[in-house]
Amino acid sequence: MNITPEQPRHAAAIEALLDTAFGPDRQSKTAYRLRDGVAPIQELCLVATEVDAAGREHLKGTIRYWPVTIGGTTPALLLGPIAVAPALQGTGLGSKLIRQTLNLAAAAGHRIVLLVGDAPYYERFGFSRAMTQALQFPGPVDLDRFLGLELVPGALQGVSGMVGRVTAVEAVEPALSVLPKRVRSNSLRIARPA
Numbered sequence: 001m002n003i004t005p006e007q008p009r010h011a012a013a014i015e016a017l018l019d020t021a022f023g024p025d026r027q028s029k030t031a032y033r034l035r036d037g038v039a040p041i042q043e044l045c046l047v048a049t050e051v052d053a054a055g056r057e058h059l060k061g062t063i064r065y066w067p068v069t070i071g072g073t074t075p076a077l078l079l080g081p082i083a084v085a086p087a088l089q090g091t092g093l094g095s096k097l098i099r100q101t102l103n104l105a106a107a108a109g110h111r112i113v114l115l116v117g118d119a120p121y122y123e124r125f126g127f128s129r130a131m132t133q134a135l136q137f138p139g140p141v142d143l144d145r146f147l148g149l150e151l152v153p154g155a156l157q158g159v160s161g162m163v164g165r166v167t168a169v170e171a172v173e174p175a176l177s178v179l180p181k182r183v184r185s186n187s188l189r190i191a192r193p194a
Helices: 006-024 028-036 094-109 120-124 167-177 181-193
Strands: 001-007 048-051 057-070 072-082 112-116 146-150 161-164
Touching: 001 057, 006 072, 006 161, 028 057, 028 072, 048 181, 057 094, 057 112, 072 094, 072 161, 094 120, 094 167, 120 146
Parallel strands: 072 112
Antiparallel strands: 001 048, 048 057, 057 072, 057 161, 112 146
């Protein structure tokens, strides 16, 4: 099994796997409204693939992250969707994708990760409903499935408000926050629209 960054060539296979995992109506869910018109955070989007004897690559798993804000000001990540091919469910591939990407997110300077998912599964990675008690998720959502994780202890302390979409510039700023200050300020001047 190879775990690598998602590439454009994976797009059709990812969509097919997500349809298999979540059904064709998955895009009507509230989380998709937060993703509309916003690019995923490429360095955190991974795929798991296998190559057959003929040299053809087969997608076996996918994980994506999206930038969001809390209360319009606090940057956070929205994990999902994550999916694993039915034949490999229960083998630990999903856990491996989550752990690897959470480590990448922490190393990149991200502080907060949110998701909508099954608490018994995600609690093993540190996600909990307690972390999202002061937050609201737009649209209909089962609040017991609205979970959060602090990649930096205390990152959600005092944070409240609605989870919302970001603009292109807001999506750039958290990634730039790990750069040296002089580079960051120069980069932001270039990235901001006139």
